[in-house]
Amino acid sequence: MSAILSADDLNDFISPGVACIKPVETLPTAPPTQPSNETEVILDGQHPAAPQSNAPAEISLTDCLACSGCVTSAEAVLVSLQSHAEVLSLLDSAPALKVAGPDATGNYAVEGLENPDAKLFVASVSPQSRASLAAACGGKSEKQAGHMLEQLLSGPTGLPSGGKFNNGFTWVFDTNVAREASLVLGADEVLETSKPGVAAPSKPILAASCPGWVCYAEKTHPHVLPNLSKVKSPQALMGTLLKTVLSRKLGIPPSRIWHLAVMPCFDKKLEASREELTDEVWEGSGEPGRGVRDVDCVITSKEILMLAQSRDTDFFTLPPTSVQAATREGFPDGKLRDFLFPRRTAGNTPESAGSSGGLLYHILQTKAAQLPGSSIQMNRGRNTDVVEYTITVNGETVFKAARYYGFRNIQNLVRRLKPAKPSRMPGGKPFGSARRPTGKSSSLEYGYVEVMACPGGCTNGGGQIKVEDPIVVERKNLSEKPGPQAQKEWLAEVDEAYFSSDETDAAGGHDAGDVIGGVSRAYIHDTLAHWADATGISLDKLAYTSYREVISDVGKDTTDTEKVVQLAGKIGGGW
Template sequence: MSAILSADDLNDFISPGVACIKPVETLPALPQSALPEHEVFRDDGPTNTAADTAQISLTDCLACSGCVTSAEAVLVSLQSHAEVLRALDAGPGLDLSSRPTNSSSCSSHVPPPLLYVASISPQARANLAATCGPGVTEQQAGFMLEHLFSGPSGLRAGGAYNNGFTWMVDTNAARDATLVLGADEVLSAPSSVGAAKPRPLLTSSCPGWVCYAEKTHPHVLGCLSKVKSPQALTGTLFKTTLSRMLNISADRIWHVAVMPCFDKKLEASREELMDGAWDDTKSSAGSKGVRDVDCVITSKEVLMLAESRGIDFFSLPKTSLEEQRMPFPDPILDRFFFPLSQLRHRTRPPAAAGSSGGNLYFILQSVLAQNPGATLHTVRGRNIDVVEYAIIADGEETPLFKAARYYGFRNIQNLVRRLRPARPSRLPGGRPIGSARRGGASGAGAGLDFAYVEVMACPGGCTNGGGQVKADDEIILARRQADSRAEANGAKLGPLEQKAWLADIDEAYFSADEDDITGNVTAEDQNGALYGDEVDGISPSYVRNTLTHWARITGISLDKLVYTTYREVVSEVGKSTAPGNKKKGADAAEHVVQLASKIGGGW
């Protein structure tokens, strides 16, 4: 196990299959009766479980708790706070006061200077605000992060070259774009409004869910939204714009993202999210290129990053560094990333939007805006993480639009079963077997009449991500010894205390400060409020115009910039004939343990 993630942190994941963990932990063979109840198989049945080899990579290691817990140390060893420090100490940073070019005057022994940029998710800020204690807002936690990454009292105060991050942006900027693009994708689809949609569009911003679908349920890949997640879109925005406008190659821009989830490390490593996907010179040469997001660290690792440099995160100033910020090279994108000098966050979503970005909520509000007089009806499912929605026009009985929310892997399993294609009967004239019998139609998803389903792996949403600081972490117990919910002796807290802690994070996530909006607010600062088409505080016209401008200044097709693809992943774990797998048996396990030992983890 890694030193940062334990099995206790994973509260709702599918039990591992023997093929996933046996080569690593060298467990004895289990009798058939003792196999895990929820073992993960592909749709075409179980694969060979005589696992004598193991080759774990970043693109084939998640989707069940066995993979998360046994390979997480490998993930963190490649993307961790230590990697951030290594990158900062790799050489002198890029000096933007001089005109940077791709031509290098450095010797072959000196690496070219890097430009360091960072993006922060609102869920991570909310978690750190709750960690700081009562009275600290999400906005203030964001200011503390600014000082850590960019301020003179943060990372710049130490290291070999006193490097820091030139720009640190809120991923809510890209979130606005993904919400608009996602709504366009859903509402432009045939039969999305006014009739049942046989194949609902599924959210794709959760990498744990995407990996699970790619490995075990390839039949749903055609239903996944093609829009990039806010993390991925921010990375593409950074690397395309800065490389073009500063005339430097993408590999000289080093981007770290602070996220609530370990699975986001996996997303950053996807081949589809490397610059080979948008740089024609690299794709034509057969190169995958460099990542749009070079490293992902979690909220918990932020505290480890500060501690590694001897910085007390909780004593960092809670005021903005706005006056010291260098303007982004393009003024239109500067206003997009930094909409107000006083307001550092976009429109805050209501509690009804959930803590995962509000994809479903924005689509529902878009449909309601297009159909005046229509009403939204909500039906809770078998548990709090399953909710169904229907928009019904005035005087009508048939819904105009139906959607749903499925959070947590146990609920996701039920969803993918209902989306499974019907299998033809082996009997002559027999009825199809599977979802078609329930829906009375044919094809995948025939039993579902939703146009859109928001799917997230974590119960409760992204504020409950595995990389967040938890209620029973030592840092929380040490800072809240006087609190009735904390045990000074470090005892394991119960479910009620954990639930109360998550409520504190959600409160920080949803709450807005009264002084967030101050000063003279212009129409430009309001991100196109005068466009007259705002939906939930976001102007789709403003967002579309900004994206069009982005594509124009980079000279890249917008489709390449904002959309991604998915592919079926056939895991070779547990197969002795895995092509290219030269490490077998104990050698493979030893190789993985060696990787894990780089960060002091292991099993």
């Protein structure tokens, strides 16, 4: 983003027609100050006007859903600050805090607290990112790619081998365990067995684990906000779990814990910046606020390679073996340690569940398990990213759900959910898009809809490694620029790695009758109850979130955003 932008512009929405400049690795150097703060925005298909005294405002949003017009320029700056450069900067800021224990009495101690800049570094990694890196490695499984990530973040030949203080991450977690908790809570919500004190969303319930879709809904279609699932995404749930448990058990403030998430999507940076996902909610006033983030920084699969390169480390030569065994015992809660580091491999999902975590699949399987003799039918829509599902008993439909991926399909969905407008004519009937389209099943009939911004699901996230990236072109010895078919074949390789989990003991030692798709619902409920008891925080604050309509505040006090721009211009960004 050009520094020619005035602070008054920063909270204006980037409209769908605004041209994005991509990719941009860092924020450009500020040009000389001009007498006026006016800016020029170039729309798609237009030619720039004759040269003026001011340069046009260039807004870089690489592969972000902001191209759908629902991100403000201020958010673009805030997100750009989350980068591999920020990771290195924090690692080199002071010696890391170290956890010692347990001692003879079972207590843990934290060493290095006398340095106010020292932090405890923890990380969590998504399975989609591991799959992308596995495909880039060629011949490696997702599990092996995960071990290579562990080696980079905490191993002796990774980040700890360099830098000012040889810092690395004390623990590297798999977000699959948080995903399993999200699956169980999401099914409870849809099937109306949620915990007391948590109001159920309106039907149809819409998935809310995709921050791109949530951002789009909050800023362009607020009529669907009552329908959004209140269950936190796996990234957000993992962030809350780590910050609450470690701060409570170790007796340190959450600000001394620095949590990095490795995700397939740039929009996850937007999620990490949400005021609903800070300690203000679970430790402060209970309302969203500018507290300590549950996730401090998000970097994407592609940025992992940049992180390794910045430390002169060849990611592809890192050993595919785990380095976590020696540090697991140091996690200061035995029950949650067993949950976060399960003895079994936490599998992703069957291929039929899709590459976005499988929440719809889990809900369907849970509902079907409650109805003896039921069956699940699938009906493909107008394209591969729209699929409808029905559960029938003796030929009668008892539950309907659907999957809508990609913004073109999402726009059709939200239009069909828009409330009908009352007629201005006396006695007239309501009109509008809430009417059932002729010959089509109504979206209002669904009990649940899995909504994702990326066509094909999360393995196709904007932050994933692409076939045209230089590292893939080099490793595959491609002689010409890859086309759309090559990218399609590449995505198939990523999906193959994602679905090739070598899961063992899927029931995890629990009663097989309680297990749905490899997830023991009773075990998850028991673990969540222990989490609430161990921290003294109610589950509604820990596992659920909220949404709000967002309106541009152009012309209001922008002192804070002005500071953000100045900071961004000094340190550069991740886009």
